[in-house]
Amino acid sequence: AFVIFSSRIQVKHKQNLILQGAPGVGKTFAAKRLAYAMMGLKDDSRIAFIQFHQNYSYEDFMMGYKPKEDGFELQYGIFYQFCQKAANIPDQPFFFIIDEINRGNMSKIFGELLMLIEKDYRGTKATLAYNGMPFxxxxNLYMIGMMNTADRSLAMIDYALRRRFSFFEIEPGFHSAGFQSYQSALDHDTFNILIERIxxxxxxxxxxxxxxxxxRIGHxxxxGQAECTDEWLKEVVEYDILPMLHEYWFDEPDKLQRWENILRGVFNDER
Structure with missing residues (x-):
């Protein structure tokens, strides 16, 4: 609830917000809940969700000429269409959510939109390069990006991104009232011990x-489990947590081995 309240203030202030955090802290969950909270209801028709990658381009995002039969045709991208949709209902908020926002080349994807997405330039018209039309x-359109802070290859964030977005850090929620209530409901000794080790x-x-x-490891x-079993917990440790630690401490085998022993040892503890 605190995450939604705090990020809601930021997104209202700047209209562009990035939720950043470690793997598994619930960035996608928070982004959607933030949109629902600002809308005052759950209306997925006013939410668009995409994911950036290194080959994502302006032509995918905004517009571009693409092959059709024996020629080329100007086709409009998802952001262009979503802006038109939002403009037709100006009294309702719309939310454009971008996963892995720091994986895309912002200048390549946004082009002249880098100016238009700024709060002070919302409603300002600019001429588009492809069709020469004002846009x-x-x-009433809000942008929410998500960024994984544990991606070593993306340590440097595009300055254009920094300028145009507010940033909100999402912490692992093991100490939150919601997680503790969930943990209490599972009522599973191995789960409790493993969470303490995490x-x-x-x-x-x-x-x-x-x-x-x-x-850090996210909650x-x-x-998402209605019933907890040792088998499920072992799968989380072996196939989610330990591979991540192998990447983190690839050059510190002693530390890695110690934590492998600690986490696997949870399932061998005599209770």
């Missing part, structure tokens, strides 16, 4: 000078 990003692991990750808080790896 504006409506004032909290200790997060403290060590946060204190590691080569990693830091942005590399969502342990969510």
């Amino acid at each position: 504006t990003v409506p004032k 909290k200790e692991l997060n403290q060590e990750i946060a204190a590691d000078s080569s990693l830091g808080p942005g590399f 969502s790896y342990f969510c």
Whole structure:
């Protein structure tokens, strides 16, 4: 609830917000809940969801000429169409959600829109390069990006991104009232012990000078289960947590081995 309240203030202030955090902290969940909270209801028709990647382009995002039969045809991208949709209902908020926003080349994708998405330029018209027509990003459109802080290859964030978006850090939610209520309802001893070990692991990750808080383990790896079993918990450890630690501490085998023993040892503890 605190995440939604705080990020709601930021997105209202700047209209462009990036939710950043470690893997599994619930960025996608928070983005959608933020949109629903600002709309005052759950209306997915006013939400668009896409994911950026290195080959994503202006032609995909906005417009471009694409092959059709024996020639080429100007086709409009998802952002252009969503802006038109939002402009037709100006009294209702619309939300454009972008996963992995820092994986895309912002200048390549946005082009002249880099100016138009700024709050102060919302409603301002600019001439588009492809069709020569005026275009504006409506004032009732909000942009929410998501960014994984544990991606080593994306440590440097495009300055254009920094200028135009507010940033909100989402923390692992093991101490939140919601997670504790969920944990209590599962009422599973192994789950409780494993979560304590994960909290200790997060403290060590946060204190590691080569990693830091942005590399901690998120709570969502342990969510979404109506019934908890040792088999499921072992799968989370073996196929989600340990592979991540192998990447984090590939050059520190002793530390990696110690945490492998600790996490696997949870299932061998005599209770």
